[in-house]
Amino acid sequence: MHPYTETIEVHVALTGYGDALFYGALNTHHFVSGQSLKQRLFAWHAPSFYGTELETRQIEEIELVVLPAEEVIPFFSEMHTLLHIEWKWDEQAEHLIRLAPVLATSIENRKYAPSFTAFRTGQLQWTWDPDSLKKQDRTALGKALEQTDESYAEGLSAAYSASVFQRWYSTEEAATDLRREFPQLFPQSGTAPQTAGMDAQSWLVSIGWKADAAPFRPLLQLLEPEEDEPAWRLRLVLQNKLDAAVLVPVRLDSRGRLEGDWPEVWTPFILDRSAGWLEQLRAHLPRIRRAISGSRDVLSDPLGDQDAWQFLTQDSGRLLEAGWQVLLPGWWEAARKKKPKLRAKVKPEEGSERGQSFFGLDSIIHFDWRIAIGDTDLSEEEFADLVERNERLVRFRGEWVPLDPALLEQIRRAMGGVDQEQGLSFQDILHLHLLHSEQREYRNQKRKEGQKDQEEEQPQSSETIRLEVELNEHLNRVIAQLGGGQGGAPSLPVPAGLHAELRSYQKEGFAWLGFLRRFGLGACLADDMGLGKTIQFITYLLHLKENEQRLPGQAPALLVCPTSVLGNWQKEISRFAPSINVSLHYGARRLSGEEFHAQTEQVDIIITSYATATLDQEMLQSYTWASICLDEAQNIKNAQTKQSMAVRSFPAKHRIALTGTPIENRLSELWSIYDFINPGYLGSARAFQTRFISAIEKDKDEQRMQDLQQLVKPFMLRRKKKDPNIQLDLPDKNEMKTYIHLTGEQSALYDQSVQALMDKMKELEGIKRKGAILSALTQLKQLCDHPLLLTKESLPETISSEGSVTAYDLYSPQDMAMLISRSAKLERLMELVRELRDEGERCLIFTQYIGMGQMMQQVLRQELQEPVLYLHGGTSKTARDRMIDEFQSRTLPAAEQPSVFILSIKAGGVGLNLTAANHVFHFDRWWNPAVENQATDRAYRMGQTKDVQVHKFISLGTLEERIDEMLESKQQLSDNIITSSENWITELSTDELTDLFTRRRDWSD
DSSP: OOOOSEEEEEEEEEOTTSOEEEEEESSSSOEEOHHHHHHHHTTTOGGGTTTTTOEEEEETTEEEEEEOHHHHHHHHHHOOOOTTEEEEEOHHHHHHHHHHHHHHHHHHTTOEEEOHHHHHTTOOOEEEOGGGSOHHHHHHHHHHHHHSOHHHHHHHHHHHHHHHHHHHSSSHHHHHHHHHHOGGGSOOTTOOOOOTTOOHHHHHHHTTSSOOOSSEEEEEEEEOOOSSSOSBEEEEEEEESSOTTOEEEEEEOTTSOEEEOOOGGGHHHHHHHHHHHHHHHHHHOHHHHHHOOSSSOGGGSOBOHHHHHHIIIIIHHHHHHTTOEEEOOTTHHHHHHSOOEEEEEEOTTTTOOGGGOOOSTTOEEOEEEEEEETTEEEEHHHHHHHHHTTOSEEEETTEEEEOOHHHHHHHHHHHHTSOTTTOEEHHHHHHHHHTTTSOOOOOOOOOOTTSOOTTOOOOOOSSOOEEEEEOOHHHHHHHHHHTTOTTSSOOOOOOTTOOSOOOHHHHHHHHHHHHHHHTTOOEEEOOOTTSOHHHHHHHHHHHHHHHOOOOTTOEEEEEEEOGGGHHHHHHHHHHHOTTSOEEEEOSTTOOOHHHHHHHHHHOSEEEEEHHHHHHTHHHHTTSOEEEEEEETGGGGOSTTSHHHHHHHTSOBSOEEEEOSOSOSSOHHHHHHHHHHHSTTTTOOHHHHIIIIIIIIIITOOHHHHHHHHHHHGGGEEOOOTTOTTTOOOOOOEEEEEEEEOOOHHHHHHHHHHHHHHHHHHTTOOHHHHHHHHHHHHHHHHHHHHOTHHHHTOOOSOOOOTTSOOOOOOOSOHHHHHHHHHTOHHHHHHHHHHHHHHHTTOOEEEEESOHHHHHHHHHHHHHHHTSOEEEEOTTOOHHHHHHHHHHHHOSSSOTTTOOOEEEEETTTSSSSOOOTTOOEEEESSOOSOHHHHHHHHTTTSSTTOOSOEEEEEEEETTSHHHHHHHHHHHHHHHHTTTOOOOGGGGGGSOHHHHHHHHSOOHHHHO
16 A cells, blocks of 8 residues: 555546546645646656647636546546545546446447437537447446536536547548548538438438348339329338348238238338338428328329429439438430430531632531430420420330430521521531530620630539531541541642652651641641751741732731741741742831732732731731741740730731741740740630640649640641651650769859848738749859859950950960869860860850850850851841851861851740760750750751760759759659740749758768
């Protein structure tokens, strides 16, 4: 016996939520403080961290200690307390000490059940199962509850329920398992629990918690009309659990009791439960609730068409939710899933080329209506006859056909919304065919200025009809050819005037352009860089010249391209198609007015730049061009720019976009290109944002992605160099990343810049914060190139990119060594360039900073003692053309032959053929992998005979390394016709910015 050193009398009360409230007394007038009681009473209680985490409450002069409900039964069942204190317990505590072990054992052995009383109030609580307790324990529990007040019993139940949750369902996985195993414990939100006609035991059986001892189960069966029984009827049947095929019909006798031919052993169960069955039927079937009087078997009364429809569509569902079994006609399950389809059946002669009746997306296609319900195909007249019968369930051609009034109304509206005499446009037909898997309610969709766009999303009911199109033979073939099926577009003979040998895929591309022109449909030729989009378009132009006679006053073709490739286009056309008359509309001396008009009558194509087309928009949009082509069409990716709006405003019989990157950053760029080639085809910009951009870029909706691919595919031809059927026989392209440490000076400046930005983040908000982040991005990237770009120190001399410098030694050897050593990147570049020049090879070097380009030009000229070219945005067209000719030349004297070409990634990243180089350096990284790949493809394209080495410089531990990681993931997205914007950086939190910008010391120091 342990000698007690202290005696504490403990009083306990249970709250309605099951929490236990403790207070301690030393004698009648002295109470133990809450802190002291926690320290003593719960000294061994690990769940409360030995009492330290328990809450205390003050009521007058008494401090109470609160033990959470889920810990009450475990605490009192274990009673692990300090032995040197004599604990005296009040009456309620004594009850808990006796009962808790019993209740804890029932919880451990899962001898509990959901509370029927709580469920009826919409709550899930647990109660002990009296049948699972030993007789003496059940007796003790009953006496204890009799000796206490109602609040104690309520608190004990709440504590028990909380312990069950804590023991078995406190984790999300366990709660999910409970929902899966007993779904009827969790009624749908807004629906009342289904308990009519049940007591606690029958309810536990209905939800599957307890096994049903009855040898049968009650079912409600719907009988369909037969020849000898021409009405729908309901009947109650008992199904033998041992043989489900045995169904015993039962009926109400004159005294309101059930009678039928069932086995005698079933009788006690039927007498015990039949009243509950009828009560449940009253609760769930309105018709039964109105009619059951106890003296008539209304279950066998005939049902009208409306009542049968309601039972099939509504009442049977309510019974199933309440735990009843329902037998419905075998055909119903399949029939209810077959929603009505409205089909526009194109007439056999539609789309033929007789009289060019079909030309362009706005061409009108005539059709007949067909309505399909399940496997039943109805004409418009047959459908109207069925609807006139005003029945919900109709036997038609030997089958039952359900006619949902809501869906019938949608069919009526859809048919009424289209003037059958006017027909559907080919655009409507194409959308319906390509998106045939998508369910929608068809609306009248005529494109008129000022109307809401046809593709704008409208709220729809959950049940909608499917509108499909049934094509005739001709349109089936045309659309299949658009999508690449049936051998693709019909082949065309190569024009006689072409001075080139086309590859097979180039012949297919030219034929595809001609095929789409024939039907007035725009085209996006999106072959990889270097696959010859230029020669395919030139072949197309020759085809027009040789096969289409221009009428007097008709405008020729118009080509809009970047300024940097104007000369390239002139040379390529004169080289491959000298019979084509070309006019360049560019520069201060370009023609206008009558002189320009006269020029259009004398030439086959006019070439202009995007900037010039924008300046001369008013004049150019006054002509209807035989064809308009945009080269490097990504230049109109921002639909809101003046440049984009200008070129989209030019009328043309046919529209073509040439681009190797139809998407660089956002899906909105794809919309802009498609709104040029086929205006209105993808809907308005706002509707496209709602329907596709948000769903794909934000929600990663795979179905929307597939829908967009289906819509885009017919008008985009995209082949890649890696495609096995291209057979370019190009040499290999080897990409390697060159990781470089920062110098000490670069590291210090980098850290200072990051710290300065972080300090600003504490003060700036909104647009100022975004501006500061973007400014810091530029500074950090420049620092990785060379600290001189940030410190703004001047070079000894700035060499004009258009001038010719013969004196290379601008620096002293000491100054040159110092300048190079301040940048680890520049130092590494010098090593690699010296090496490749020793081997007689040429290279391209891309940078996005003019200052860096100028510095590299000076340094490389002096180090290599040879000419070094530099092309940037300020370079004139004349100088640009001269540089390209010089670099590509194989005949210049060695002293005059440039072999190193530095280019701005914006000015030199597209439209140039620089296959003399077989090394490409990305001195600093661009945000977009597509832009970098475009730049690389200046060298890696047809005509390249050597393996191309691509070097990507990355400063370790810096933002450049993070950018590289981003580019890796972004490239994967680009392959799925989607990439993300770089503006995400400005939306990062300060902590995330710190993590993104701060140097990784383990790599960089």
